[in-house]
Amino acid sequence: MRIRICMGSSCHLKGAYDVVKKIKELDIKNLKLYGSLCFGKCESGINIEIDGELVSHVSPENVQEIVKKFMKER
Numbered sequence: 161m162r163i164r165i166c167m168g169s170s171c172h173l174k175g176a177y178d179v180v181k182k183i184k185e186l187d188i189k190n191l192k193l194y195g196s197l198c199f200g201k202c203e204s205g206i207n208i209e210i211d212g213e214l215v216s217h218v219s220p221e222n223v224q225e226i227v228k229k230f231m232k233e234r
């Protein structure tokens with residue numbers, strides 16, 4: 161699984177780093193985690209991309225549920 165997390169200032173202020181910490185807690189096999197420059201969708205941040213699919217409105221509270229859902233679909 162390849163996840164890119166927006167590290168732009170708007171997503172950062174909304175808690176992107178806490179999203180990173182929550183993803184790392186999941187202990188996902190073969191995880192490739194990248195930071196990204198602004199996705200250009202700041203108003204709907206925090207934005208992340210999972211295996212090429214953009215996911216908006218991510219938060220430290222919901223990110224584990226979102227990632228688990230993607231894992232089930234693979």
Ligand code: FES
Binds near residue numbers: 167
């Ligand atoms: S800062 Fe994250 S989309 Fe712009």
